[in-house]
Amino acid sequence: MRRSFVWAIAILAFVECVFWLFAGLVQWQFAGFSLGPVYSPQVAEGARRSLTEFAWGALNIACLVAYYLRAWSWGRWLMAAIQLANLAVTLYLGFSTVSCGENGFAGFWLAAIPAGSLALQYLLWRRIDRRPGSSPPLAALRTPITLAIVVVALAVGAALAVAGWRLSLYGIESHSGTVSTVTTENGALSVTIDSSPRVYTFSDYAFEPVPLLRPGERVVILTGEACNYGRPLAVQAARGVWIDSIYGEAVRPYAPFNWGEHETLRSSLLSIGLVIELLSLVGISLWIG
Structure with a gap:
């Protein structure tokens, strides 16, 4: 049972790593795209966002590796921290892409991945890894x-x-x-x-x-x-x-x-x-x- 939870958490984290790296690649490819004249500040802003997404993806990869190696100890807390940060970032992206109450609500679906990961980690911590003989409150x-x-x-x-x-x-x-x-x-x-x-x-x-x-x-x-x-x-x-x-x-x-x-x-x-x-x-x- 515990192995299944760990694999599920790792798969969700892997999906997030792929997403952030893919988002950085797309942002890099379209950094200078414009229907009109292309200005250097626009290209610089697109490149900055792309590098930020690459860096965030690399941080997610590092946390995933740490979780794989130390899932019983500090790796689990590092995974919880990065997923909490991912949840905050994806919620921010969802709120920022909504346009006048009509478009952009699909962005909130991205928050389901870190939210699901946090839920699985909490279940693993409070139910699967509970000490034998201990009774949960209420x-x-x-x-x-x-x-x-x-x-x-x-x-x-x-x-x-x-x-x-x-x-x-x-x-x-x-x-x-x-x-x-x-x-x-x-x-x-x-x-x-x-x-x-x-x-x-x-x-x-x-x-x-x-x-x-x-x-x-x-x-x-x-x-x-x-x-x-x-x-x-x-x-x-x-x-x-x-x-x-x-x-x-x-x-x-x-x-x-x-x-x-x-x-x-x-x-x-x-x-x-x-x-x-x-x-x-x-x-x-x-x-x-």
Whole structure:
């Protein structure tokens, strides 16, 4: 049984070594690729990333060799450390490649390899290598029903945390104040408010009709900072609500005046989801022993 766990952990580590070396090779091959002019800083950045991935792959290989030679002693702790680092790196890559809540989620599948390796190592440490005669803590609670409850809680916590995170992807900010100036040029309405130095432009092709705003009235403007380069997505005043017809789906079904409800829901989902995830992970570790 122990040999099977060790081989499974080594195979997962070998897959990661191949992945990092292959990623470095691809990055090296395409370091100077561009649909337009190629500039030396771009090539240097691509080469730097390639060498970083090669170095990370070499470190993974060194840890794999150490685990093979000293799986009973310090090699296991070195393998756990590198897999924990791999998990952090792959999660970072997953978060950094997601584009405005639509693309890049496949990058999170890479985190399954180090996560699976860590789970196998924990099982090996706490169950297979346990001293004969020792009893795990809370052994009476180690039943299939408690395991099912913990797994369901883990899934629910993940779903809540991901839902809250998705609500944060667009980086929508709320700007409230009193309209200072209103100008119209080429069918676009430009507005300034007393609480911000920015100029908010509402084009006639995105807002149909163009918002009816006048100096002196209170408005709340929502802007998309992460995906829409700070452009206004919605505005609300006493005379109505106007939402961008192209990118306004990021705002609906809310409106600027009740955007606080969106933010409360977002923070609640994130907080509750993360708390449930942490408690579920503790429950799984206690169930394993």
